[in-house]
Amino acid sequence: MSMVGTGQLLRESTVVDPLMKRLKRADQLSLAGEVAAAVELVDSVAADPATRRFPLLAAHVAMKRSDFAVGQGDLATAESEAVAAVRHHEKGRNRSAHSEALEKLGKIQLLLGRNDEAYATVTQAVAVGGGHMFRISRVRAELYLANLAFDQDDIPQAAAHAMTARTLAAKWRCHPQHAGACDILAVVALAENRVADAATWTAEADRALSHDGDRLPHRVRHLIATALVARGQGDEAGALAAYLEMMRGVAELRTGWGWRDAQAYYVDLYSEHEFTAYTTAHTLYQSGHHQALDAFASLLDLGSRTALRRMLRGELVVRTPDDIEQDGMDEIVGLLTTLAGAEATSSGPEGALIAEVQPSPARPGVTNGQAAQAYERLETLVSLRFRCAIELDGDAPVADPRTYARRWNSHVLHARLVTNSQETCVVGLWTTPEGTRHPFLHPVRGAAATLLGDVAGIESLRDGRESVTPTEPDTAGETEGVRAEAPTWRTTPRFRHLTSRDALPWATLARLLLPPGLLELLDDVDPCGAVPKLLVVPDSSLWRVPWTALSIAPDDPDGYVVDRAVLAMSPSLSLMEGQQQTPRPASGTAGGAPVRAFTFLSGVNAEGLDLERAALDAAYGTDVVHADTPGQLLSLLHPDGVEFAVGAASVHGNDSPGLAHALRLDRHTALSAARMLTLRFPRTLLINACLSAELDERRGTDPLGIPTVALCRGAETVIGGIFPLPDGKGKNPLYSHPTARILAALYQLLAEGVAPATALRTAQRQFRAEAGPVPPRLWAGLVSITVSFDDPPHT
Known part of the structure; x- marks a missing residue:
């Protein structure tokens, strides 16, 4: 953390004091591993108008933002903030602060691969600081110079800088940097085939980290060096143990750093070592080392440890002991209000759009760009708040x-x-x-x-x-359209493979x-x-x-x-942990009988919807409620409403990622995953829309989307479309209305009490039996996503 001008800042006006307290709280959160929450606080200080009135405070904030941006992999922002801090200190007299800013700028240039610039900047930092340079900055400068020399294959120079860093770090009790220098010396020794010396250096690094330096980033880096030394010694089991501990640390780092960019940064940063961990575990298992099987299973769990891990299973307003984190709730409400304005319709009361909060009137004239930013921001805040709830409840167990x-x-x-x-x-x-x-x-x-x-x-x-x-x-299987706005679908390689009846690629x-x-x-x-x-x-x-x-x-x-199995999917076994947390009121009644199903059928091929409606009426009779408007549908999904066994929505879908994933309810109304956070869903939910089973595939993010939100908000099984679902008449009448015909059979089976995954398999096979050999595009688009693979007792 930056050391610049704290005494002077505290002597400033009382306006600065609350801001400094927030920065101090950010430091505490960062040290506890909650870096994403710390970033939120630092950003709030940077946005405060008072910060701009106090140059030292502005430089202090710029240094912190630069540090955090480095950790998140946002090197462009990190460099910009570091340059701003350097320019400020060039005008002042604080040589220590100036050299620290230069040292951190040099680190960023090193990460960007601009080695010549990095060498010049770090060398300048040492010259500017001289005897006034902060001790830790001096040690880090030597470490950066060691890395630069190593990248240029100048092994003797790398060893010299690392040895200087080790000597100074040991003298000044900079324990993490002491360990880092020893790890570099170990890698240098391995490069020179001095395996015994390498082991000696990692042992010294162990001792250094046993003091107060055993924090996650330092421990993860040290475990990589430990694994490399173990492999150099021919100890593959020892290497695997180190890699496994490394991946546990990486999982913790990813959890603390928070949302997408930082997650992706850590995924990429450690991908080489993760790959080696898997191959090492598999090779050991094949050679009869049976403990490697537990390690292999743990690696698979750790690779997706942040994937939903109860993130969405609670209520929107989570418990928190700290008023600082509570500030985010107002912003969540505001974002939901903005999205309600962007997605609202005149067909129902706006209050039905947001079910668990009391928003102020929606802001008019929300643009597509503003809505996209609102979805992104909401994902960040939701992630932070639910992870806070997880921390309060303790770590979730490993999903076995x-x-x-x-x-x-x-x-x-x-x-x-x-x-x-x-x-x-x-x-x-x-x-x-x-x-x-x-x-x-x-x-x-x-x-x-x-x-x-x-x-x-x-x-x-x-x-x-x-x-x-x-x-x-x-080509005979071509239908009039699909249940999505997907104008380029027919030009994609995926479409061409799904349109072929050749099974050999699918066998490959x-x-x-x-x-x-x-x-x-x-x-x-x-x-x-x-x-x-x-x-x-x-x-x-x-x-x-x-x-x-x-x-x-x-x-x-x-x-x-x-044909050979009843198949269901899950994005993460962590979705299945614990009991359902969304409260379920007693089932409502309609005419004295349980309300078993509701539907919302709108916007797709009219003949296909007629087939579905007739099948629903035949299957459920008077026990089905047909919602005719978006407002009616949203009222049926209200958390305090009656409970349904089955719900079906046949509409158009989109492929927007994350909480922007949405259904088009009518020409003016979208229902996004963001707004689904405030609703409650039936045990079996059929979203008969194109791409409705899609999940966020961007690197580093949790698999958010309509299915996972619905599963976390009451549903036990979601059936949805994994690609654009064919809709309408076909060139060959046998192929007409394939999605509607599969759904018609599916509704009857569900009404008879058949388990959803089994019912879907039966309906898809029945369609293929009626239509003859057909390409997967016509029948394989619907998938069952579940958190409960139980069969009903009577089936």
Whole structure:
């Protein structure tokens, strides 16, 4: 933390005192690991008009913002703030503060890869500071110079600077920097094949960190050096233990740093070491080191440790012991009000749009850009506040797939895409209903990599190569439209693969994404008999794969995964932890009978909606409530309203990410995931809209979207569209209204008490039996996302 001018600042007017208290609180939060919350406080001080009236305070704030921006990977902002601090101190007489600002600017230039500039800036910092330079700044300057020399392969110079840093840090009791210098010396020793010396240096780093320096960033860096030394000694088990502890630290860092950019920064920063951790664990497991299996399973959990982890399971207004954090609630209410204004309609009372807060009148004239910024800001604040609730409740337990495999008599499949600078792999863990775990690691190469990039929309896997051209495009299966505003959909590689009836590409993906043992098990299943249950838990990069369309037996018309298993999906097992926290009032009644279902059918193909409405009436009779306007729908979703078993909305969807993910209720009204935070949903929710099952795929963010918000706000299963759902008549009458026909069968099965995932499988297979061989685009778009894979007792 910056040391500039604190005494002088405290002598300023009382206007500065409250601001300094907020900065002090930010320091406390940062040291506790809650850096995202600290950033919020520092930003609030920077925005205060009083800050601009006190140059020393402004420089102090700029230095803090620069530090935090470095940690978040926002190096452009970090450099801008550091330059501002340097320019201020150039005009003053505080050589210590001036040299500190230069030293931090040099670090940023080093991270940006501008080594010549960084060397000049750090050298200038030492010259400007002279004997007045802060001790810690002096030590850090030597560490930066050591890193610069190492990057330029000047090993002797790197060792010299690291040794100077070690000597000064030990003398001045700068314990984290002492450990950092020793870790650099260990890596230098490894580069010179002096393994014993490297081990001696990491042992000294251990001792330095045993004082007051064992904070997360320093510990994570030291664990990497420890793992490298263990590998140099041939101790792969010791390396794996260090890598596992490193990933635990990275998970804690990501949790503390908060939202998307910082998360992505840490994902990228440690991706090489995470990749090595997986490959080390898998190699040890294959050689008979069975403890490596626990490590492999833990790595998969840690890779998505921040993924929702009860983040949305509570109420919007969370408990907090500190009034400073409580300030964010007013902004949340204001943002929801802004979004209500952007999404509101004249078809219902505005009060129904925001159910749990009492907003002031919505601001008129909200532009698309303002709405987008509001969604982004709301994601940040929601993340901060719910993580605060998690901290108060203690750490959530590790989600063990064996628990859920046994509970639901289901196979559980985790799958994750990991990469380093040279290779990409699918890593995963298949857990059987008996609790037996099978890790797997499949390299992603060549045509299979391009195919996965096409189908899942992963540009990095294509690497500039042409898409894999599918054969047998089924033009007869073309329908009039889709249930989304997706004008470019038909030009995408994903569309072309889904439009082909050729099962061979889907068999290639099955071999890439499923372990061999599971493939063999599914190959022996009789599609017309009892089939196993399979819960798939993919990471965000693999979420868009239509898993039901993977082919187990490409020569068999009933050879898809949907034929061989009842499949459901979950973005994170952490969604299943604990009991449902959203309170459920007693079920309402309509005419003396339980209210079983509601619908909202609007905006898509009229003939298809007629099919759905007739099927709903036939299945539920008088026990179905049809909402005709957005206002009526929102009133049915009010937290204090009656409880429904099933809800269905057939509308248009969009592919906006995160809390901006939305449904188009009519020409003037959108219902976003942001506003869904204030609603309550039925146990089974069918969102029969294109892309309604999409989740935020941006690197570093939690898998937010309509499905996860609904699951956290009362739903146990959400059925939605993983790609644009075909709508309307087809060139071949057998293919007309495919989505509506699948839904019509699905409604009847749900009314009979069939479990949602089983009902969806049956409806999709029934459509294929009626229409004949059809491409996956017509039937594989709807997926079941669940937090409860139980079967009803009577099924």
